[in-house]
Amino acid sequence: MSSSYTPKLDEWPQEVRDLYDPVRVIGKGSFASVWMATQKEPYCDKGQVAIKIIKDDEYAEREIEILSELTSKHPHPNVVSLIRDLKAENGGVSKDSRSLSVRFIVLSLARGPTLNFILGEFGALGIVVAQSISRQLVDVVAFLHDHAVIHRDIQPCNIIVSGGMMNDDLWWSDTLDVDGKVLGMAQQCHITLVDFGFARALSPNEIDSDTWRNKITMDHSDTSIIDDSMSHKRVLDLSAVGTRNYAAPEILSGIRNAVDILNSSIRGSKCYTGHQLLKRTLTACASSYGMVADAFSVGATICHMVTGVPAGSDVDAFIAAKNHPLIKLARSLKKRLKKSKRIRAKKYRTISDLPGDVKNLIRGLTHRDPMRRATVRSVTQHQWIKKSTTAPLDMVHREPIAYLECCGHFYKQYE
Numbered sequence: 001m002s003s004s005y006t007p008k009l010d011e012w013p014q015e016v017r018d019l020y021d022p023v024r025v026i027g028k029g030s031f032a033s034v035w036m037a038t039q040k041e042p043y044c045d046k047g048q049v050a051i052k053i054i055k056d057d058e059y060a061e062r063e064i065e066i067l068s069e070l071t072s073k074h075p076h077p078n079v080v081s082l083i084r085d086l087k088a089e090n091g092g093v094s095k096d097s098r099s100l101s102v103r104f105i106v107l108s109l110a111r112g113p114t115l116n117f118i119l120g121e122f123g124a125l126g127i128v129v130a131q132s133i134s135r136q137l138v139d140v141v142a143f144l145h146d147h148a149v150i151h152r153d154i155q156p157c158n159i160i161v162s163g164g165m166m167n168d169d170l171w172w173s174d175t176l177d178v179d180g181k182v183l184g185m186a187q188q189c190h191i192t193l194v195d196f197g198f199a200r201a202l203s204p205n206e207i208d209s210d211t212w213r214n215k216i217t218m219d220h221s222d223t224s225i226i227d228d229s230m231s232h233k234r235v236l237d238l239s240a241v242g243t244r245n246y247a248a249p250e251i252l253s254g255i256r257n258a259v260d261i262l263n264s265s266i267r268g269s270k271c272y273t274g275h276q277l278l279k280r281t282l283t284a285c286a287s288s289y290g291m292v293a294d295a296f297s298v299g300a301t302i303c304h305m306v307t308g309v310p311a312g313s314d315v316d317a318f319i320a321a322k323n324h325p326l327i328k329l330a331r332s333l334k335k336r337l338k339k340s341k342r343i344r345a346k347k348y349r350t351i352s353d354l355p356g357d358v359k360n361l362i363r364g365l366t367h368r369d370p371m372r373r374a375t376v377r378s379v380t381q382h383q384w385i386k387k388s389t390t391a392p393l394d395m396v397h398r399e400p401i402a403y404l405e406c407c408g409h410f411y412k413q414y415e
């Protein structure tokens, strides 16, 4: 279920239509719909772009500002880049006939399925490809942390995988072969991190310099950011967001605290849309946690890749349930009925089947105690990440942190 606002094509503003020919919808998230579009001449060489259509609010503003500075001053091959952003005043009409302001964020087009799609279709990845993707993911998030940018929504839906041939068995291999085909395949695979809708660029005084964990210093007694008007039900509706399974435990307990606060202080005066409530609550719960919250999401994503089991599930119990004879029988009957064209059955790996160094990496990144959790920048030096021969990346991360110029622009008013 998605609450994203999608204007009809004839509602697209002329300014956007003058520059781009829409092709088709390529993605929908909780807040945005994303179109593939072709750039018109004479503006460019008919390249294709992705256009993210999103309600114009302070979160869209922040996403654009962070991506704009990253793209122009600190480009990274695994970070989606911003081409331009177009604001459409009255760019559509809501169900209750109010006019809406909409942003059309033009981004580099990442070709390929999301990691979420691949894992949903095929289950666990081969260890060689998983290692390549993990290395790229660790590298790109460490790069963001080098610039005091926290993403806060790292999950397989926000990772696009290009260059892999999903029907090729080499993709699912756990070992390298003598003629180097598996290695070649893993080297071709390239990830793009998208969706900076929850990202924040931290300023020096928001980072606790006493701890390299980079927990943000913040007055935890300030609950004003949790609006009185949010209903208990609305906050519980957060469970509809896929993000939940990849979110660090301290964020989830923040959500529970938000529910408690709401229970004791619902006054219900202001009117917010579900969309705004969702963003405000998630942001309120995540804002007091720093970069180690991203570390948990990176660890949960790696765990999903190598086990095939979605984050938040008990791996061994999930696999045992999948292997139950009755479930297997039902699956094979369904397959026969559907004459499924699937070439490859879904694969799962128990934790005990994982190589020791992968297990160790996942444990470090997903430690429930944020003070004992490994940081993303530190695991660039982890042996499983370092020994990957599949991604020739610059793994040297700078100290101290190089802050973005836009850090602190918005954060007095909106956490």
Ligand SMILES: Nc1ncnc2c1ncn2[C@@H]1O[C@H](COP(=O)(O)OP(=O)(O)O)[C@@H](O)[C@H]1O
Pocket: 004, 026, 027, 028, 029, 030, 031, 032, 033, 034, 050, 052, 080, 107, 108, 109, 110, 111, 114, 157, 158, 160, 194, 195, 196, 197
């Ligand atoms: N630059 C891009 N290139 C290709 N697909 C994209 C791009 N950006 C987003 N998408 C697709 O659109 C979906 C929704 O975009 P996203 O930015 O995640 O919005 P939301 O904030 O609503 O989750 C993504 O999950 C992905 O499938």
Ligand SMILES: [Mg+2]
Pocket: 029, 030, 157, 158, 195
């Ligand atoms: Mg998303």
